[in-house]
Amino acid sequence: MSQFDDTNKETNETTANPNEEHYSLNDDRRVKVLSPGALVAKRFFRNRLAVVGLSILIFMFVFSFIGGLLSPYGEDEFFYRDDQINKEFAVVTENSDFRYLAKDSSLFGSPVQAQTMLAIQKGNAEFSYSGNNYTLTQEGTDFYSIASGGSIVGIAYKDIVSSSTEGQALSFEFVYAALKSHAALEQEVENEAAQETAGASEAAGATDDAAEPAAPDAPAVKTFTVDGLTYTIDEDGGVLQGDTEVAYISRYIVQAIMPDIFLSRDFKEKLIDTIAAGESKFTYTDESLIMDDDATAAEDSAEDGIGAMDDALPEEDSSAASATAEYTIERSQNHANWIIRQQQSSRQYDSYSFPSSKHWLGTDKYGMDMLTRLMYGGRVSLMIGFIVIIIETVLGVIMGGIAGYFGGWIDNLIMRLVDIFYCIPSMPIILILGAAMDQQRVEPGRRLIYLMLILGILGWAGIARLVRGQILSLREQEFMTATEACGISIKSRIFKHLIPNVIPQLIVNCTMGLGSVIITEATLSFLGLGVKFPFASWGNIINDVNNTHVLTTYWFIWIPAGTLLLLTVLAFNLVGDGLRDAFDPKMKR
Amino acid sequence: MRKYIVKRILISIVILFFVGFIIYALMRCLPTSFIESMARQKAMQPGSKSFDEWMEQLKAMYNMDKNIIPGYFAWLGTALRGEFGDSWLYTVPVLDKFNDCVWLSFVMGGIAFVLEILIAVPLGVIAATKQYSRADYTISIIALAGISLPTFFFASLLKLIFSVKLGWFDLFGLVGRNYNHLSAWGQFLDKANHLVLPIVTLVVISVGSLMRYTRTNMLEVLNADYIRTARAKGLSERKVVYHHAFRNTLIPLVTIIGGSLPGLFSGALITETLFAIPGIGYVSYQAMVGGDIPFSMFYLVFLSVLTLLGNLISDILYAVVDPRVRIA
Numbered sequence: 001m002s003q004f005d006d007t008n009k010e011t012n013e014t015t016a017n018p019n020e021e022h023y024s025l026n027d028d029r030r031v032k033v034l035s036p037g038a039l040v041a042k043r044f045f046r047n048r049l050a051v052v053g054l055s056i057l058i059f060m061f062v063f064s065f066i067g068g069l070l071s072p073y074g075e076d077e078f079f080y081r082d083d084q085i086n087k088e089f090a091v092v093t094e095n096s097d098f099r100y101l102a103k104d105s106s107l108f109g110s111p112v113q114a115q116t117m118l119a120i121q122k123g124n125a126e127f128s129y130s131g132n133n134y135t136l137t138q139e140g141t142d143f144y145s146i147a148s149g150g151s152i153v154g155i156a157y158k159d160i161v162s163s164s165t166e167g168q169a170l171s172f173e174f175v176y177a178a179l180k181s182h183a184a185l186e187q188e189v190e191n192e193a194a195q196e197t198a199g200a201s202e203a204a205g206a207t208d209d210a211a212e213p214a215a216p217d218a219p220a221v222k223t224f225t226v227d228g229l230t231y232t233i234d235e236d237g238g239v240l241q242g243d244t245e246v247a248y249i250s251r252y253i254v255q256a257i258m259p260d261i262f263l264s265r266d267f268k269e270k271l272i273d274t275i276a277a278g279e280s281k282f283t284y285t286d287e288s289l290i291m292d293d294d295a296t297a298a299e300d301s302a303e304d305g306i307g308a309m310d311d312a313l314p315e316e317d318s319s320a321a322s323a324t325a326e327y328t329i330e331r332s333q334n335h336a337n338w339i340i341r342q343q344q345s346s347r348q349y350d351s352y353s354f355p356s357s358k359h360w361l362g363t364d365k366y367g368m369d370m371l372t373r374l375m376y377g378g379r380v381s382l383m384i385g386f387i388v389i390i391i392e393t394v395l396g397v398i399m400g401g402i403a404g405y406f407g408g409w410i411d412n413l414i415m416r417l418v419d420i421f422y423c424i425p426s427m428p429i430i431l432i433l434g435a436a437m438d439q440q441r442v443e444p445g446r447r448l449i450y451l452m453l454i455l456g457i458l459g460w461a462g463i464a465r466l467v468r469g470q471i472l473s474l475r476e477q478e479f480m481t482a483t484e485a486c487g488i489s490i491k492s493r494i495f496k497h498l499i500p501n502v503i504p505q506l507i508v509n510c511t512m513g514l515g516s517v518i519i520t521e522a523t524l525s526f527l528g529l530g531v532k533f534p535f536a537s538w539g540n541i542i543n544d545v546n547n548t549h550v551l552t553t554y555w556f557i558w559i560p561a562g563t564l565l566l567l568t569v570l571a572f573n574l575v576g577d578g579l580r581d582a583f584d585p586k587m588k589r
Numbered sequence: 590m591r592k593y594i595v596k597r598i599l600i601s602i603v604i605l606f607f608v609g610f611i612i613y614a615l616m617r618c619l620p621t622s623f624i625e626s627m628a629r630q631k632a633m634q635p636g637s638k639s640f641d642e643w644m645e646q647l648k649a650m651y652n653m654d655k656n657i658i659p660g661y662f663a664w665l666g667t668a669l670r671g672e673f674g675d676s677w678l679y680t681v682p683v684l685d686k687f688n689d690c691v692w693l694s695f696v697m698g699g700i701a702f703v704l705e706i707l708i709a710v711p712l713g714v715i716a717a718t719k720q721y722s723r724a725d726y727t728i729s730i731i732a733l734a735g736i737s738l739p740t741f742f743f744a745s746l747l748k749l750i751f752s753v754k755l756g757w758f759d760l761f762g763l764v765g766r767n768y769n770h771l772s773a774w775g776q777f778l779d780k781a782n783h784l785v786l787p788i789v790t791l792v793v794i795s796v797g798s799l800m801r802y803t804r805t806n807m808l809e810v811l812n813a814d815y816i817r818t819a820r821a822k823g824l825s826e827r828k829v830v831y832h833h834a835f836r837n838t839l840i841p842l843v844t845i846i847g848g849s850l851p852g853l854f855s856g857a858l859i860t861e862t863l864f865a866i867p868g869i870g871y872v873s874y875q876a877m878v879g880g881d882i883p884f885s886m887f888y889l890v891f892l893s894v895l896t897l898l899g900n901l902i903s904d905i906l907y908a909v910v911d912p913r914v915r916i917a
Contacts (some may be wrong), residue, residue, distance in 0.1 A: 381719060416600075419600075431878065519737075552749070558742075559746075570734055
């Protein structure tokens with residue numbers, strides 16, 4: 001009794017019933033007969049390789065058809081990255097030569113300027129040129145005024161006064177007064193500093209707070225009046241009228257390389273501070289740009305969003321969208337000046353970026369997410385495989401069925417047709433047609449359909465031959481005589497009685513065929529003659545490997561696609577093998 | 590037997606006629622701008638005829654002015670005389686170009702073929718004699734993997750490993766950079782070196798199906814009654830397998846191997862293209878993609894002839910090798 005239980009458990013589900021003792025002998029002994037389908041399934045699932053193949057296939061289908069839905073990216077969604085380009089932006093020169101400004105150019109021409117320089121170098125306080133006598137007065141460090149006949153005719157200076165507003169000329173009086181007060185201010189600050197250090201050293205011994213330097217925390221300010229307007233000048237060299245800055249004084253000349261860029265004083269000052277500090281990098285936020293370019297800034301933030309879809313081609317951000325820019329400072333070779341490079345960002349396809357958390361398998365040439373591309377590629381490859389096989393099977397079964405059933409001259413005719421199609425070299429023909437479609441610029445979607453039709457039409461001969469062979473042998477069997485005797489119509493005799501008997505063979509053939517169709521499609525796409533952008537296919541993903549640089553450097557472009565392809569085809573073959581064994585146990589020993 | 594062969598040859602000729610026609614029709618339907626661009630070029634020359642006149646002349650020259658059917662017969666007429674015209678892409682007679690490159694393909698294919706047989710047949714026999722053993726599973730999986738491997742992927746892998754990482758072979762081409770400075774022996778070695786990867790690719794890709802074929806046929810034979818008889822007779826397993834079973838397995842093997850002999854001339858289109866080996870496959874790939882009708886036409890018909898020849902040879906061999914077929 002118990003030994004039967006074991007066998008029952010395998011075949012009879014009802015043994016789960018705990019009351020099995022109550023079964024009559026008849027029930028217990030009853031042999032559960034499996035339907036032919038279940039028998040095949042049982043045999044199939046016993047084959048380990050076939051099960052492995054089946055699970056790979058299930059994975060591939062889930063990956064391709066459901067993965068595409070789950071992926072946050074689209075099939076042909078481009079990604080961009082902002083590349084930093086160092087552009088020469090400005091040049092900073094420390095002024096080491098005297099500059100001259102004449103009040104009266106007739107009395108202070110360039111020869112006089114040259115004489116002035118000589119006098120300054122020699123330390124002479126007076127010189128004469130072409131009958132005029134000039135007196136040189138030092139008004140500050142590297143700042144002299146030149147007088148002739150009691151009135152000042154010009155000045156020589158190294159600190160440069162520039163206007164805060166673009167393109168506005170400054171009058172001589174203004175410059176003179178500004179420089180003068182600047183020099184005075186500098187002197188004052190210096191004195192103060194000297195006092196401070198003196199005070200500090202004095203105070204070092206004492207502990208009283210009173211010795212704390214009385215230096216005012218407020219910046220030192222000097223005022224001067226020109227043309228009835230009162231200006232104040234601060235320690236940093238800024239010249240203010242009331243609260244607005246009109247000019248500033250600096251030893252450094254900052255020139256933008258592009259003539260249309262106006263450099264604000266704020267920027268220049270920060271730049272000079274950085275140079276003075278000996279640093280080679282600084283960032284600067286241009287507030288005026290932030291105000292202006294709200295729109296661009298918004299666009300920038302949208303790019304960061306994952307779902308952002310941008311049709312715009314990557315182009316340089318001309319609007320200098322980022323108000324904050326990074327600058328690098330480099331001393332030029334002769335040490336005369338500094339070259340300021342602005343790091344400008346430009347948008348490009350995020351091509352060949354390595355796998356990251358955002359793109360698990362990196363991105364391809366056009367900055368498309370590789371994993372998503374693989375999913376959609378699988379969808380196309382599998383779909384092409386199935387549709388082509390369906391076309392082949394329909395054609396093959398009809399032609400083979402007719403030929404096999406009717407025999408005679410019809411058979412002969414169809415078989416010669418099969419011979420012809422067998423003989424046509426399909427791969428070259430597909431290549432030629434692919435190249436022709438390239439030339440005609442066939443639209444990719446339509447091209448996909450043509451490709452499937454071509455593959456299907458070129459491939460039906462094998463199936464026709466198989467079906468015919470099967471039918472020839474089946475036709476002679478008794479059950480066919482019986483159908484004839486019953487007066488069943490020819491059509492249903494072929495399609496209801498003959499074809500179902502061919503189906504096992506057909507299924508095996510189709511499963512194996514699927515693999516080879518997928519390989520053919522992939523090969524074509526690899527050669528660039530199959531599926532075209534925007535559609536992805538595993539073949540055209542690997543296509544990039546034609547570029548040797550990709551082959552050597554970017555494994556993630558082609559190895560995953562190739563592996564998926566290999567696994568899929570292998571799985572189809574394994575399942576096909578398993579099915580063959582399951583359908584036809586005679587082959588097994 | 591002779592009658593059978595003659596009949597087969599006649600049928601083959603008829604098939605070839607129609608295959609040729611289909612290929613010709615396809616070719617004619619292709620939008621080839623080659624003639625146009627050639628005519629435009631010629632019309633540009635000083636003192637030349639107009640574009641239209643050149644167009645007419647060139648079309649007449651290439652039998653493109655006729656309808657498809659008369660055009661086909663015209664092509665057939667010249668082809669039967671062994672004239673396939675000048676290749677448009679290579680600007681030499683088609684047969685010259687073919688003769689230049691077919692032997693390379695043949696050598697490559699031949700070596701690969703021999704290696705394939707040497708690997709596939711013993712492994713297939715082992716797999717069949719030890720069915721369901723670990724060796725059988727391994728061999729079956731390897732064979733299936735070989736069949737499933739896309740040529741281009743495998744070739745790329747080989748290139749990555751052996752050319753890029755190990756640096757043993759060049760990535761492309763048949764000859765190295767300093768080929769011209771080498772001695773005759775050095776030149777031979779250089780070429781051989783460049784052929785290693787393509788041949789490995791060919792072998793690995795195609796060895797699987799022969800292996801499986803051997804295994805299936807061997808299994809079939811091992812299940813036959815006379816093998817049981819031989820075993821019952823007390824023969825050693827070795828003798829049973831290699832004396833009785835293997836000889837009978839050879840029948841389908843010889844048939845299929847003989848049938849694929851003509852295919853050695855067809856070249857390996859994909860492999861040669863991948864490795865830029867200037868064999869017939871690569872040359873004709875470029876001709877086909879470049880819209881070179883005379884060369885493509887010739888190559889396609891040539892392939893068809895090879896296929897038919899292969900079928901014919903395997904059918905005849907089948908009858909020759911297996912006496913049972915002849916009696917029936």
